[in-house]
Amino acid sequence: DTAVSQTPKYLVTQMGNDKSIKCEQNLGHDTMYWYKQDSKKFLKIMFSYNNKELIINETVPNRFSPKSPDKAHLNLHINSLELGDSAVYFCASSHRGVQETQYFGPGTRLLVL
Amino acid sequence: AQSVTQLGSHVSVSEGALVLLRCNYSSSVPPYLFWYVQYPNQGLQLLLKYTSAATLVKGINGFEAEFKKSETSFHLTKPSAHMSDAAEYFCAVSQGGSEKLVFGKGTKLTVNP
Numbered sequence: 001d002t003a004v005s006q007t008p009k010y011l012v013t014q015m016g017n018d019k020s021i022k023c024e025q026n027l028g029h030d031t032m033y034w035y036k037q038d039s040k041k042f043l044k045i046m047f048s049y050n051n052k053e054l055i056i057n058e059t060v061p062n063r064f065s066p067k068s069p070d071k072a073h074l075n076l077h078i079n080s081l082e083l084g085d086s087a088v089y090f091c092a093s094s095h096r097g098v099q100e101t102q103y104f105g106p107g108t109r110l111l112v113l
Numbered sequence: 114a115q116s117v118t119q120l121g122s123h124v125s126v127s128e129g130a131l132v133l134l135r136c137n138y139s140s141s142v143p144p145y146l147f148w149y150v151q152y153p154n155q156g157l158q159l160l161l162k163y164t165s166a167a168t169l170v171k172g173i174n175g176f177e178a179e180f181k182k183s184e185t186s187f188h189l190t191k192p193s194a195h196m197s198d199a200a201e202y203f204c205a206v207s208q209g210g211s212e213k214l215v216f217g218k219g220t221k222l223t224v225n226p
Binding site for chain 2: 033040044045097104106
């Protein structure tokens, strides 16, 4: 059973397009996250939701819009894709609490041409 | 604001040798500290975490880390490296008030036969 799943695994698209990445967790967690890993492997949080409510919103362009239809899902929509958006995007989930372990999905490799 | 510094972006050891990956943190309040491992083309997996209980923390796959407040360090060790340990290792910190994980830049471990 996959704990945190993401679709698609790979995404190749042209500049200016709009794309979405989906994330689902079956761990019963109430908090979900999006992280971006750049080409140098640096990981940085983008967003966090708790019970469908946005709790962390780092300095991310408005072109990125997360949506949480329910506690088990957190999708990421990206408008007007730019070359610099090329990265690996990881979804994660956890119980609420700073000491809680975050469980990561396998990642979505986005390449913007 | 909290931060993490991982000394050495690349560490190379021989199979059977000691593994030592260094992590120093900066935090104004007692932190929670994590070590994650990322195998090629995969998501992150928790190795171990410090949550203010025992200062010596044992994790999976024979890894352990010691929290040293006086040195603001949380170095990861394993007595005997195995080929399967080759991966990217990330140290991360979170602290009260935010579930946000702040990651170090990662250390790539190579294990030579």
